[in-house]
Amino acid sequence: MKDILEPMMFPHNLVLYALLLACICYRKKGLWLLLAFYYLAGNSFVANQVRAWYGSYSAVYTLSAASNVVVLGCGGSQQTLPACAKARLQQLSALMPQGGSVIITTRYCRPYVDYLLSMPGNFAIDCFFGGDNTYKEFNSLAAKPELKPDYILTSDFHAWRVTQLTAHHGFSAKVVATSSQTFRRVNCGINCPVTVNLTNFDFYSKLMAEFASYSVFVLTRSWTDWYQPGSDL
Helix, strand or coil: CHHHHHHHHCHHHHHHHHHHHHHHHHCCHHHHHHHHHHHHHHCHHHHHHHHHHHHCCCCCCCCCCCCEEEEECCCCCCCCCCHHHHHHHHHHHHHCCCCCEEEEECCCHHHHHHHHHCCCCCCEEEEECCCCCHHHHHHHHHCCCCCCCCEEEEEHHHHHHHHHHHHHCCCCCEEEEECCHHHCCCCCCCCHHHCCCHHHHHHHHHHHHHHHHHHHHHHHCCCCCCCCCCCCC
């Protein structure tokens, strides 16, 4: 009983019920629209269905020794390696057999290369600065047809956008994604239909950021050059 009733007393669920009460009392279309948005964006059952759909854009593959894997950059500095980069390299080491070829597209190569060399596996590693965003990295890869990646490794919340860019550039590569806490499924019990969860709003904000970013790219790629690789490439 505690697990059923306690979530209903959380502030975000009290807001849900207050909105429902206001809709019943005032019968305004705007309030009903606000209630629908708040409920659908925060409801765990709905969000978990979206998570399942979004997760279909990445999968776990069995990499062969001859695989050519591109690891997209994830920021950092000359001395530090961010957590997202460590997660990508750790998954690469777990999936890649001995002798695979790894291409890293980042500004600061040394921390990436050192971290990968410290892990098991005899990899052939190449690293170059592909650009300061994913679009420039893909244009840099397209400018190097000899690379021909078999797999492209990124974080899970970039999987959809990376899949679209892979198809846009005509690559036959498969997208491999490292998991993040943001996209883990939220437990949904018996009270799921009548509650919301704040973590779902964070999930949707990241999802919308990905869609908005790619939409801007599609709308501007024919008449701007902001996504082109740097002149040093």
